Amino acid sequence: MGKYNEALEIYYSFEKIETEVLGIKHPDTIRTKYNIALSLQKTGKYNEALEIYYFVDKIETEILGIKHRDTIITKSNNALCLTKIGKYNEALEIYYFAEKIETDILGIKHPDTLTTKCNIAICLQNMGKYSEALEIYYFVEKIQTEILGIKHPDTIRSKYNIALSLQKTGKYNEALEIYYFVDKIETEILGIKHRDTIITKSNNAFCLTKIGKYNEALEIYYFVEKIETDILGIKHPDTLTTKCNIAICLQNMGKYSEALEFYYFVEKIQTEILGIKHPDTIRSKYNIAHCLQNMGKYNEALEIYYSFEKIETEVLGIKHPDTIITKHNIALCLKKMGKCNEALEIYYAVEKIETEILVNAQVERSMDAANSVERKNFLEKQMRYTPIPYSEIFMKEKSSLLIYGIGLVFGKHGCLENVCLIEIVNGINNSNDTVLFIIDGLDEFKYFNELLNPSLTCNYIIVKALEEIQIYKHVIAGRVAIDQYQNLTTNISIS
Numbered sequence: 001m002g003k004y005n006e007a008l009e010i011y012y013s014f015e016k017i018e019t020e021v022l023g024i025k026h027p028d029t030i031r032t033k034y035n036i037a038l039s040l041q042k043t044g045k046y047n048e049a050l051e052i053y054y055f056v057d058k059i060e061t062e063i064l065g066i067k068h069r070d071t072i073i074t075k076s077n078n079a080l081c082l083t084k085i086g087k088y089n090e091a092l093e094i095y096y097f098a099e100k101i102e103t104d105i106l107g108i109k110h111p112d113t114l115t116t117k118c119n120i121a122i123c124l125q126n127m128g129k130y131s132e133a134l135e136i137y138y139f140v141e142k143i144q145t146e147i148l149g150i151k152h153p154d155t156i157r158s159k160y161n162i163a164l165s166l167q168k169t170g171k172y173n174e175a176l177e178i179y180y181f182v183d184k185i186e187t188e189i190l191g192i193k194h195r196d197t198i199i200t201k202s203n204n205a206f207c208l209t210k211i212g213k214y215n216e217a218l219e220i221y222y223f224v225e226k227i228e229t230d231i232l233g234i235k236h237p238d239t240l241t242t243k244c245n246i247a248i249c250l251q252n253m254g255k256y257s258e259a260l261e262f263y264y265f266v267e268k269i270q271t272e273i274l275g276i277k278h279p280d281t282i283r284s285k286y287n288i289a290h291c292l293q294n295m296g297k298y299n300e301a302l303e304i305y306y307s308f309e310k311i312e313t314e315v316l317g318i319k320h321p322d323t324i325i326t327k328h329n330i331a332l333c334l335k336k337m338g339k340c341n342e343a344l345e346i347y348y349a350v351e352k353i354e355t356e357i358l359v360n361a362q363v364e365r366s367m368d369a370a371n372s373v374e375r376k377n378f379l380e381k382q383m384r385y386t387p388i389p390y391s392e393i394f395m396k397e398k399s400s401l402l403i404y405g406i407g408l409v410f411g412k413h414g415c416l417e418n419v420c421l422i423e424i425v426n427g428i429n430n431s432n433d434t435v436l437f438i439i440d441g442l443d444e445f446k447y448f449n450e451l452l453n454p455s456l457t458c459n460y461i462i463v464k465a466l467e468e469i470q471i472y473k474h475v476i477a478g479r480v481a482i483d484q485y486q487n488l489t490t491n492i493s494i495s
Contacts, residue, residue: 002042004039004040004042004043005043007035007039008036008039008040011032011035011036011039012036014032015029015032015033015036018032024059025059025063030056030059030060033052033055033056034052034053034056034074036052037049037050037052037053037056037077038077040052041077041080041081044084046081046082046084046085047081047085049077049081050078050081050082053074053077053078053081054078056074057071057074057075057078060074066101067101067105072098072101072102075094075097075098076094076095076098076116076119078094079091079092079094079095079098079119080119082094083119083122083123083126086126088123088124088126088127091119091123092120092123092124095116095119095120095123096120098116099113099116099117099120102116108143109143109147111154114140114143114144114154117136117139117140118136118137118140118157118158118161120136121133121134121136121137121140121161122161124136125161125164125165125168128168130165130166130168130169131169133161133165134162134165134166137158137161137162137165138162140158141155141158141159141162144158150185151185151189153189156182156185156186159178159181159182160178160179160182160200162178163175163176163178163179163182163203164203166178167203167206167207170210172207172208172210172211173207173211175203175207176204176207176208179200179203179204179207180204182200183197183200183201183204186200192227193227193231198224198227198228201220201223201224202220202221202224202242202245204220205217205218205220205221205224205245206245208220209245209248209249209252212252214249214250214252214253217245217249218246218249218250221242221245221246221249222246224242225239225242225243225246228242234269235269235273240266240269240270240280243262243265243266244262244263244266244284244287246262247259247260247262247263247266247287248287250262251287251290251291251294254294256291256292256294256295257295259287259291260288260291260292263284263287263288263291264288266284267281267284267285267288270284276311277311277315282308282311282312282322285304285307285308286304286308286326288304289301289304289305289308289329290329292304293329293332293333296336298333298334298336298337299337301329301333302330302333302334305326305329305330305333306330308326309323309326309327309330312326318353319353319356324350324353324354327346327349327350328346328347328350330346331343331344331346331347331350334346
C-alpha cells in the first residue's frame with residue numbers, strides 16, 4: 001500500500017521483541033531488520049537503509065553462505081542504495097559479484113540475472129560510460145524480446161534505456177526511432193496520460209529540439225504541458241521544466257517575445273517556491289536575460305545579468321564557470337552598446353581568472369582521458385578523412401568558418417580561453433544561414449571528452465561554443481588542405 005512509515009513503526013516494535021527473545025542472529029529477527037531497511041529504502045532514506053543492510057548481509061553471509069539467494073538479494077539492495085547516493089563504483093563492485101553468482105546458479109537468461117545486468121548498465125550510464133551501458137542494454141533487450149516478447153514492460157524499459165543512452169551520446173535520430181516505438185506501446189498499454197508515456201514523449205521532443213525540428217518538438221511539449229498541468233498542477237517541477245523546454249524551442253526559432261512569456265512565468269513561480277538564489281531560479285533569470293540580449297534590449301538584459309552575477313559570485317564563487325559566463329555576457333552587452341572600455345575591463349578580468357583556472361587544471365588534469373576509447377575511435381576516424389581543398393570548400397554556396405589551431409590554443413599545452421568564438425556563433429542565425437564549420441586540431445582539444453560526452457560537467461565558454469556549433473548540419477572535424485589560397489582571397493570577404 002506504500003504506507004512505509006506505519007509499516008516501520010510496527011517493524012521496529014517487532015524487531016525489538018525478536019532481538020530480546022530470539023536473539024539478533026535469529027532468521028526472524030534478520031528478516032524483520034531486512035524489512036526495516038527495505039521500508040527506509042522506499043522512503044529515500046538510503047544511508048539509514050545501508051547501515052541495516054550491511055549488518056543483515058554480514059549475518060546472512062555467515063549463516064546462509066555468500067551464494068544464498070537471500071544474501072544476494074540483500075547485496076543487490078545494498079548496491080541499489082549506493083547507486084541512489086551516487087557511489088557508483090561501490091555499487092558496481094557488488095553488482096558484478098551478484099551477476100557472477102546469478103549467472104552460475106540461475107543462468108544468463110534468468111530474470112534476476114537480467115535485472116542485475118540492467119542495474120550495472122544504469123550505474124555505467126550514470127557515470128557517463130554510455131558505450132559500456134549500451135552493450136549490456138542491447139544484450140538484455142535481445143533476451144527479453146526473445147523470452148518475454150516485444151511489448152513486455154521489461155523489454156520496453158530496456159528499449160527506453162537504450163534510447164536514453166543514445167540520446168546522451170548525441171545520437172538523436174537513432175534515439176528517436178526507439179522512443180517512437182516505446183511511446184506507441186506505452187500509449188497502447190499504459191495510456192496516453194501515464195507518467196512513463198509522458199516522460200518518453202518529453203524525451204522525443206528533446207531529441208527533436210536537438211536536431212532543429214522545433215515545430216514537431218513544440219507540438220509534443222504543448223501536449224505534455226497540458227497533461228502535466230491537469231494531473232500534477234501548474235507549479236509542479238515537471239510542469240515548469242516542460243514550460244522551459246517550450247521556451248527554449250521558441251527562443252531557438254527566434255520567437256523571443258513568446259519565449260519570454262514562458263520564462264517570466266516559470267521564474268516567478270521558482271522565486272516564490274525555491275527562492276531567488278536557487279540554481280533553477282538563476283537559470284530562468286539567465287534565459288530571460290539571454291532572450292532580451294538577443295532582442296537587442298541590452299539595458300534590460302544587463303539589469304538581470306548584474307543581479308544574478310552578484311548572487312553567483314556570493315553562492316558559487318568568482319571562479320565558477322557560471323559566474324564567468326555571466327561576466328562574459330555582461331561584457332558582450334556593453335560592447336553591443338558601444339561601451340567598449342567597460343567591456344574590455346570585464347574581458348581582461350575574466351581572462352585573468354580563466355588563465356589561473358586553466359593553468360591549475362592543466363597541472364592537475366589526468367592524462368587518462370587522452371587514452372580513452374572515445375578519443376582513440378575519433379582519431380582513427382579522423383585519420384581516414386580525405387583532405388578537403390579550400391577551393392572546393394569555397395566554391396560551395398554556403399558560408400564557411402574555419403576554426404584553426406584549436407588543439408594548439410586549447411590543447412594539452414594551452415591555457416587560454418576564448419570569448420570570440422561564441423560571439424561568432426551567436427552572430428549567425430541558424431535558421432537563415434547555411435554554414436560550413438571546419439574544426440582543425442580537435443583531436444588535441446583540451447576538453448575533447450567533455451565535448452563528446454554531454455553528461456560530463458564542463459561549463460567553459462569554448463565548450464559551450466562548440467556545443468552550439470553542433471546544431472549545424474555541416475561540421476567537419478578533420479584535415480583541410482590549403483591550395484590555391486592566394487588566388488581565392490581576392491574573391492572572398494574574410495572577417
